[in-house]
Amino acid sequence: MSAFFDVPNDIVFDLNDNASNSCDPSVPYLLTPGPLTTSDKTKRAMLRDWGSWDDEFRAMTANMRQQLLAMINDKKNEFDCVPMQGSGTFVVEAMLASFLPRNSKTLVLANGAYGQRIAQTLTYLKRQHVVIDKGDYLPPRADEVQTTLANDPAITHVIVVHCETSSGILNPIEEISEVVYAAGRKLLIDSMSAFGAIALEVNKIRYEAIVSSANKCIEGVPGFGFVIAKKSEFEAAKGRSHSLSLDLHAQWDTMNKTGQWRFTPPTHVVAAFMQALAQHQEEGGVAARGARYANNRDVMVAGMRDLGFETLLKDRWLSPIIVTFFNPADEKFDFHTFYQLMKEGGFIIYPGKLTIVDSFRIGCIGHLDSNVMQQVVQAAADALKKMGVASAVPPQKALTERAKLLA
Numbered sequence: 373m374s375a376f377f378d379v380p381n382d383i384v385f386d387l388n389d390n391a392s393n394s395c396d397p398s399v400p401y402l403l404t405p406g407p408l409t410t411s412d413k414t415k416r417a418m419l420r421d422w423g424s425w426d427d428e429f430r431a432m433t434a435n436m437r438q439q440l441l442a443m444i445n446d447k448k449n450e451f452d453c454v455p456m457q458g459s460g461t462f463v464v465e466a467m468l469a470s471f472l473p474r475n476s477k478t479l480v481l482a483n484g485a486y487g488q489r490i491a492q493t494l495t496y497l498k499r500q501h502v503v504i505d506k507g508d509y510l511p512p513r514a515d516e517v518q519t520t521l522a523n524d525p526a527i528t529h530v531i532v533v534h535c536e537t538s539s540g541i542l543n544p545i546e547e548i549s550e551v552v553y554a555a556g557r558k559l560l561i562d563s564m565s566a567f568g569a570i571a572l573e574v575n576k577i578r579y580e581a582i583v584s585s586a587n588k589c590i591e592g593v594p595g596f597g598f599v600i601a602k603k604s605e606f607e608a609a610k611g612r613s614h615s616l617s618l619d620l621h622a623q624w625d626t627m628n629k630t631g632q633w634r635f636t637p638p639t640h641v642v643a644a645f646m647q648a649l650a651q652h653q654e655e656g657g658v659a660a661r662g663a664r665y666a667n668n669r670d671v672m673v674a675g676m677r678d679l680g681f682e683t684l685l686k687d688r689w690l691s692p693i694i695v696t697f698f699n700p701a702d703e704k705f706d707f708h709t710f711y712q713l714m715k716e717g718g719f720i721i722y723p724g725k726l727t728i729v730d731s732f733r734i735g736c737i738g739h740l741d742s743n744v745m746q747q748v749v750q751a752a753a754d755a756l757k758k759m760g761v762a763s764a765v766p767p768q769k770a771l772t773e774r775a776k777l778l779a
């Protein structure tokens with residue numbers, strides 16, 4: 373690894389701080405799907421200022437783009453990677469506005485908040501679209517996508533969320549990709565919360581573009597996202613975007629010509645991201661990152677089930693990113709109190725986002741391992757005890773609803 377993004381020696385510390393959260397142990401772990409818990413080394417990489425047009429920062433940007441591209445194993449050199457300022461949603465919007473022609477029609481596969489947000493973005497962008505909405509529990513499947521495409525020849529593009537972070541469902545993007553390309557259409561993927569932990573190699577799955585951001589599975593801090601897409605898509609996007617700042621063609625073109633971001637880049641965030649990438653590689657890349665998260669999930673889910681909690685999803689659809697649990701039926705259970713007790717125990721959890729039943733979520737991603745997950749389960753057990761909840765079994769209503777929907 374070249375030295376230009378190394379932080380000064382006096383603030384370098386142990387890289388193997390896998391089970392420690394922060395220099396300050398009173399700071400709780402974030403069991404949330406981004407922002408998430410980052411390593412000390414990543415945080416400390418932000419303690420220096422960078423000139424955005426300076427050679428060193430430009431080299432950093434180029435190196436970052438190469439490392440991200442390397443993760444999709446693009447042997448034919450067909451793809452390019454372009455970072456864009458903003459949170460993930462900004463970059464999804466940039467992708468949609470740049471890659472969907474004005475006369476396109478998009479099939480949105482929704483099963484949660486992020487799929488719905490894509491449809492909402494298309495409404496803002498005045499791009500024609502139809503939605504298959506599967507609710508909270510179910511993945512979109514190849515057969516229904518195939519039927520919809522066959523019945524509507526006007527559809528040019530399909531967009532799917534890789535891991536729908538609102539429920540934690542891992543959508544079957546491989547089978548969807550197959551039917552999309554068999555029908556001669558194009559696929560875009562919101563892989564925000566999966567990229568870096570779940571493989572997206574272009575020789576194994578076909579797509580035009582994917583989008584992700586700094587503060588998810590690469591374990592950086594928030595501030596920018598990135599699109600990895602076919603060069604032909606960046607080329608074709610010229611003049612298409614409604615937005616000056618979100619124009620991916622312009623960002624791509626300028627970056628390739630000058631090495632610079634068009635407008636002020638989040639320099640410290642990029643420096644932190646370079647550290648996060650180095651640690652990703654050191655850990656063993658996408659496969660190792662995914663394996664750690666899967667182990668985090670398995671340890672946490674097993675422990676929570678021992679306490680009586682039930683997952684919203686069947687094991688088959690449980691992502692290694694985030695898991696949704698039903699709130700317990702016991703009337704002494706109160707989510708706000710549970711949240712506060714978990715926080716006092718050192719863990720920030722995430723409220724649920726379901727429409728039908730009450731739930732909460734626990735993330736498995738970030739700079740944490742299965743030892744931390746065991747402590748999470750212990751903290752949950754302690755919190756239940758303090759509330760006087762004997763068992764975390766969910767209400768019958770939740771289970772019946774789920775059974776009905778899964779039938």
Ligand SMILES: *Cc1c(COP(=O)(O)O)cnc(C)c1O
Pocket residue numbers: 405406459460461462464486533534535536537562563564565585
């Ligand atoms: C995090 C996330 C986004 C982007 O959300 P922001 O709050 O804008 O960063 C988009 N899609 C999915 C699936 C996500 O998990």
